[in-house]
Amino acid sequence: MAVAHIPVLLTEAVQAVVTRPDGIYVDGTFGRGGHARAVLALLAPAGRLVAFDKDPEAIAAAGAIADTRFVIRHAGFSAMREELAAMGIQAVDGVLLDLGISSPQIDTPGRGFSFRFDAPLDMRMDTTRGETAADFLERADERQIAEVIREYGEERFAVSIAKALVARREGGQPVRTTRELSDIVARAVKTREPGQDPATRTFQALRIFVNAELEELEQGLSAALELLAPGGHLAVIAFHSLEDRIVKQFMARESRAVFDRRAPFAAPAPTRLRLLGRVRPGAAELAANPRARSAILRVAERRAPEGAVA
Numbered sequence: 001m002a003v004a005h006i007p008v009l010l011t012e013a014v015q016a017v018v019t020r021p022d023g024i025y026v027d028g029t030f031g032r033g034g035h036a037r038a039v040l041a042l043l044a045p046a047g048r049l050v051a052f053d054k055d056p057e058a059i060a061a062a063g064a065i066a067d068t069r070f071v072i073r074h075a076g077f078s079a080m081r082e083e084l085a086a087m088g089i090q091a092v093d094g095v096l097l098d099l100g101i102s103s104p105q106i107d108t109p110g111r112g113f114s115f116r117f118d119a120p121l122d123m124r125m126d127t128t129r130g131e132t133a134a135d136f137l138e139r140a141d142e143r144q145i146a147e148v149i150r151e152y153g154e155e156r157f158a159v160s161i162a163k164a165l166v167a168r169r170e171g172g173q174p175v176r177t178t179r180e181l182s183d184i185v186a187r188a189v190k191t192r193e194p195g196q197d198p199a200t201r202t203f204q205a206l207r208i209f210v211n212a213e214l215e216e217l218e219q220g221l222s223a224a225l226e227l228l229a230p231g232g233h234l235a236v237i238a239f240h241s242l243e244d245r246i247v248k249q250f251m252a253r254e255s256r257a258v259f260d261r262r263a264p265f266a267a268p269a270p271t272r273l274r275l276l277g278r279v280r281p282g283a284a285e286l287a288a289n290p291r292a293r294s295a296i297l298r299v300a301e302r303r304a305p306e307g308a309v310a
Contacts (some may be wrong), residue, residue: 006288006289007038007098008291009279011038013297015042018042021043021044022047023048023092023232024047024092024093025093026077027051028077028080028096029051029053031058032058033062034306035096037065038051040065042140043069046067048071048171052068052072052083054123054203056127056128059072073235077216079223080227081222091228092156093233094228094235095228096233097235105125110122112133112178115181115203118179123211126211130211131170131210133207134177136209136210141166142163145158145173146161150205153204154242155205161185169193178260209242225272225273231301234299235297236298237296239295240294244296251300254271254272270305271303273300273302274301276300277298278301
């Protein structure tokens with residue numbers, strides 16, 4: 001079943017990241033190529049776009065782009081420095097990271113990302129490697145499960161959910177499907193915000209943990225900053241508070257002078273980024289794509305090193 005994906009903040013993100021038509025750009029999360037195709041539409045013949053994705057289905061979808069300016073790498077964006085170095089690329093003019101899970105991943109039952117379908121509890125972005133969510137729930141102890149659900153899902157009933165999951169496992173029936181997990185969570189969660197399924201936060205937490213999404217983000221932001229040429233733009237679209245907080249704090253930290261308290265008379269460490277602002281979806285986009293409602297685009301520019309000649 002083909003599932004359409006509508007890229008969020010498409011025009012805003014692409015216009016923010018493409019600063020020169022003949023530049024080299026990175027799309028760190030290809031997905032189904034919405035942003036990538038829009039970037040290519042703005043590039044001159046000499047421009048280049050290198051995309052990354054961990055999902056084998058995304059890599060297969062990228063095969064439909066017959067453009068010599070484009071290449072896709074089966075890797076997480078945290079590896080962009082190493083992957084680009086292997087291609088002979090030491091600097092880029094822009095990096096775009098869309099941190100949202102794609103519609104085909106959510107809406108394809110077999111991927112195990114959604115509580116709307118009964119399917120194996122997988123949740124891996126890269127289905128060729130790593131531990132599934134079901135595998136984690138089968139081997140982790142109650143404390144580990146509660147920590148994951150509380151920290152990555154911001155779920156106040158994390159301990160109750162963990163106790164219920166472990167009790168079921170000890171009874172000889174470890175959770176293996178999305179329906180089983182959803183039913184257990186529904187019984188353990190006493191109250192929930194209007195309109196939100198009780199399982200929403202738990203499913204988010206397990207997906208983030210299984211795919212090491214926050215660690216990937218922290219590493220990817222650092223790699224992007226090191227790769228960006230002076231004047232290059234970093235544009236990041238976040239969809240929940242955990243990842244947006246990391247992006248916001250990273251950009252803020254790199255955009256202000258840092259003084260070493262141990263050397264009060266020394267010059268501050270130079271700032272490496274200049275904040276360009278943030279963008280939220282407008283009313284028209286929200287009406288057309290309700291999944292965009294939580295999106296925040298943050299943009300920053302790489303400053304030239306101090307003393308560099310413009």
